[in-house]
Amino acid sequence: xxQSLRLYLPAWAQDWLEIIVPALQITLIILCAWLLQYLxxxxxxxxxxxxxxxxxxVVPLKGFIRWSIAAATALLVLERLGVSATVLWTAFTGFxxxxxxxxxxxxxxxxxxxxxxxIFTARPFRIGxxxxxxxTAEKPGAVGRVVDINLLYTTLEEHxxxxxxxxxxxIPNALIFQRVVRRFRAEPPPAVxxxxxxxxxxxxxxxxxxxxxxxx
Numbered sequence: 165x166x167q168s169l170r171l172y173l174p175a176w177a178q179d180w181l182e183i184i185v186p187a188l189q190i191t192l193i194i195l196c197a198w199l200l201q202y203l204x205x206x207x208x209x210x211x212x213x214x215x216x217x218x219x220x221x222v223v224p225l226k227g228f229i230r231w232s233i234a235a236a237t238a239l240l241v242l243e244r245l246g247v248s249a250t251v252l253w254t255a256f257t258g259f260x261x262x263x264x265x266x267x268x269x270x271x272x273x274x275x276x277x278x279x280x281x282x283i284f285t286a287r288p289f290r291i292g293x294x295x296x297x298x299x300t301a302e303k304p305g306a307v308g309r310v311v312d313i314n315l316l317y318t319t320l321e322e323h324x325x326x327x328x329x330x331x332x333x334x335i336p337n338a339l340i341f342q343r344v345v346r347r348f349r350a351e352p353p354p355a356v357x358x359x360x361x362x363x364x365x366x367x368x369x370x371x372x373x374x375x376x377x378x379x380x
Contacts, residue, residue, distance in 0.1 A: 276338050280315045288340075319335075
């Protein structure tokens with residue numbers, strides 16, 4: 165390629181040939197990466213609209229595509245700049261080792277992220293549903309209306325709280341898959357609890373027995 169360019173370039177540009185060729189290659193790599201990212205993101209968006217996939221699942225997938233293409237593009241650009249493959253492989257293995265250590269260190273966070281993807285795909289409940297998260301079917305648990313589902317928490321609006329004193333319950337997504345989830349078709353009835361300090365009704369006194377007849 166460089167020999168063919170020397171035939172067409174003027175004499176003053178011969179000294180810049182070592183810079184022009186890598187610059188053209190880097191520009192071509194960046195343009196191809198941008199075009200590939202645009203086509204894949206558009207394909208994912210159309211597939212999501214066609215199959216009615218939740219935005220909470222489409223957005224992380226787009227981010228994965230963007231960062232994967234960016235990493236591959238950076239490696240190719242560094243190779244065009246003269247960085248040897250041995251240096252790139254050493255850097256990659258070092259980052260992979262650090263990533264593996266960070267993976268085990270942040271396992272609880274990653275488990276919540278994975279469970280969030282399961283919630284978005286399996287749809288055990290949706291925003292607006294009334295659910296109860298409990299340890300077993302016999303013990304009462306957290307009851308409320310689902311108001312938000314993000315990558316870490318599922319937020320419930322506490323049920324049965326007094327007006328103006330409603331609390332928000334943030335339950336980790338991984339905890340939901342470890343508990344029994346009761347889903348109500350409508351708003352659950354308020355729990356009936358005895359009022360503390362209420363007086364118990366007086367016991368009804370037994371009726372007096374009739375007097376025995378006196379002997380004459």
